[in-house]
Amino acid sequence: MTVEHAASAVAEAGVAPRRGWGGRVMGSYEAAIYAALLLVVAAVSIATPRFLSPDNLFEVARNFSFIAAAGVGEAIVIIAGGGGIDLSVGSVMGLGGVVATKLLGMNLGLLPAVGLGVAAGWACGAVNGLLVTKAKMTPLIPTLGMLSIAHGLALVITQGYPLSSLGPAGPAFIALGAGYVGPVPNPVVYMALVVGAGWAVLTHTPFGYDLYAVGGNDEASHLSGIHVTRVRLAAYMISGALAALTGILLAARLSVGDATTGQGEELNVIAAAVIGGVSLLGGQGSVLGLFAGAALIGVLLNAMVLTGVPAFWQEVVIGSTIIVAVLLDRLRIRLARD
């Protein structure tokens, strides 16, 4: 029986052998999430034709670009398995923006200020990763602690006031967030670069292969000579650094460093990953799926604004979307086991 079952599964897979990235994208869940995205876009554009105007589309893309970019790091942490999750990305976004704007205000150049802001996020990720891999803590706990610590540090730096004097490099910094490449807003370009790089790393480099192996079976990976703790530590470092860089871009877009920037964003980021097919059990999911998940959230949020849904309901919708996505994840796991 099991042999026959496996044979038929193999035969199905044999009909459409996965070839290169195209096959990987259209594999299964990713195709479904892109189809869902198209459906929602179609429905929204019928309800409010204004949705499809180029201006609005770029606005939508700019809004979810921050979710998608930070989501790449989140996805890497979740794929690495072991119950991996990073709850601190929202606060680290705020901290990154605050560190960079504070340093700009102290007349530091653009590159050093951005670099040190990213380094602050990387350090948060390193602490998360060490607590998870060396102290063997359940990832929820250290990253929940870091959510509070990073936010607290940002408040200590700003003393609760927005940082708006950005020194001589200020105009260049603001242009980073507000500028365009052709018709495309800079944050969208940034997102495209991060998503493209994340996709390339996960699907084409030894680190990406290690990541999926560790997420799939850490014991087997260890026996095969993969440094499991090193891979997971790197995942948290990437998540922290990317969250901070994204927060810096967000601060540039808002022309101000504020400790509350990014607050609660971890929910959107985790939702984007899970909706995009990144399984909370690890080893499953892709950056392109995450991108579709982020786009779906962006479109839903925009649709609610365009159709006049009161802002208070938006959080209810996002929260419900996460729960539905996790339920779908469980369902997929159960189906895969049968």
Next chain:
Amino acid sequence: MTAAVVEMRAIEKHFGAVHALRGVDLDLLPGEVLGLVGDNAAGKSTLMKVLSGAIPPDGGQILFRGAPVRFASPAEARARGIEMVYQDFALCNNLDIAQNIFLGRWPVRGGVLVDRRAMQRAAEAMLERLRIDVPSVTVQVRHLSGGRRQSVAIARALSFNPAVLILDEPTANLSPGATHEVLSLVADLKQHGVGVILISHRLQEVFAIGDRVAVLKQGRHVATRRVRDATEDEILELIVTGGRAAATNPARRPDAGGGPESPVGD
């Protein structure tokens, strides 16, 4: 007579109060299949974990091709050509067959990119050489039957070109058809000059493909027999009673009861 590829001499191992291995001797000839049998607490898996570097012995010596060796990790044993396939397959279900065979040793092109095509071609060649039949090496392992999964696990071990392959109960959870598939794969390994140690509790298997059979009981090596000179009943009696061990080796009587760790005085 051919020189042994591996000789284990007087291997000792304690786990707290439990004296798991009590001076075990074992040797493996190149290209032979050695069955390792015994009841549940006999120490078969422990002995093989010592050989594969997964756990360090407390005493005794391992000779590899006549030279003394000491393995601090599975990687060191692997570097010498000793591979172990664990009972639970140790595969990544979320990865495809080729990725599982090259787990952690991804072929890299240009220093940074994994060469997926080269990996798949090498995996295909490997499976073909071993006559393991899969429709495509890009099928995720989760979709394979138990027998195929075990075959993939063995293929991965063989991709290290080992001189010694240790299989821990390779057919424990397999259907009769899949068992046959795996056993014929193991029997074929002789042609590749690989020495196989087959841990098993199914004597028929050992008699079907084994050259010799070694019996352990309560951490002692009781006897080694040529399969063609022995009967299943004889081996079964050795497993159950420990048979002649006590008679031929009076210096090493089993300790009565499992008292606190007793000093080993010899």
